[in-house]
Amino acid sequence: QVRLLQSGAEVKTPGASVKVSCLASGYNFSAHIIHWVRQARGQGLEYMGWINSKTGGPNYVQKFRGRVTMTRDTSTATAYMELSNLRSDDTAVYYCARLGKGGYWGQGTQVTVSS
Amino acid sequence: SYELTQPPSVSVSPGQTARITCSGAALSKEFVYWYQQRPGQTPLLVIYEDTKRPSGIPERFSGSTSGTTVTLAISGVQAEDEADYYCQSSDGAATFQGVFGGGTRLTVL
Numbered sequence: 001q002v003r004l005l006q007s008g009a010e011v012k013t014p015g016a017s018v019k020v021s022c023l024a025s026g027y028n029f030s031a032h033i034i035h036w037v038r039q040a041r042g043q044g045l046e047y048m049g050w051i052n053s054k055t056g057g058p059n060y061v062q063k064f065r066g067r068v069t070m071t072r073d074t075s076t077a078t079a080y081m082e083l084s085n086l087r088s089d090d091t092a093v094y095y096c097a098r099l100g101k102g103g104y105w106g107q108g109t110q111v112t113v114s115s
Numbered sequence: 116s117y118e119l120t121q122p123p124s125v126s127v128s129p130g131q132t133a134r135i136t137c138s139g140a141a142l143s144k145e146f147v148y149w150y151q152q153r154p155g156q157t158p159l160l161v162i163y164e165d166t167k168r169p170s171g172i173p174e175r176f177s178g179s180t181s182g183t184t185v186t187l188a189i190s191g192v193q194a195e196d197e198a199d200y201y202c203q204s205s206d207g208a209a210t211f212q213g214v215f216g217g218g219t220r221l222t223v224l
Contacts, residue, residue, distance in 0.1 A: 035213055044218040045201050061212060062116065095157065099203065099213060103148065103160025103169065
């Protein structure tokens with residue numbers, strides 16, 4: 001079955017960077033785009049962008065351009081999302097997801113930004 | 116930037132039908148997906164491609180579309196349906212960018 005397994009919780013100080021991983025299994029990794037979504041506590045889902053798992057080409061939402069980098073490693077079927085220059089309002093649960101017909105989501109990674 | 120608009124809350128009594136709308140300029144051209152999210156859980160796909168129901172989702176969940184508005188209907192609402200519901204679609208641009216509605220809290224009275 002399709003599974004997306006994310007890395008563990010992170011605590012960072014303002015200005016630092018965080019890199020979240022998403023290990024895919026149960027399907028042809030290169031055949032599907034991986035999307036990244038975040039959710040602050042008590043708030044809605046916020047779309048961040050996607051990476052083409054085959055080509056490695058990313059597509060970032062305007063709000064995050066310049067701070068986010070999405071990459072992938074086809075040899076390990078892993079996607080990565082790195083967010084730099086962290087602020088307190090970046091504190092959220094970050095999800096990787098295979099959106100569309102399947103609607104598969106990782107379990108989420110809590111990123112806490114605090115001094 | 117492109118937005119999808121949902122009502123913040125909907126309340127219904129058990130056994131009634133709940134209807135949650137999602138409006139967006141590109142929805143007449145782009146598919147909509149509906150997600151249910153219970154507290155502390157990851158989102159669960161309940162409707163895909165406007166009207167289709169994934170396996171394992173109860174038949175009481177249905178989707179419909181009319182122009183630039185799509186609707187998630189839950190008939191015979193049960194207490195377990197109390198959750199946040201999000202619509203998700205594409206901005207309709209040449210390069211797909213996803214977007215979520217702001218979410219609707221369904222309360223079962």
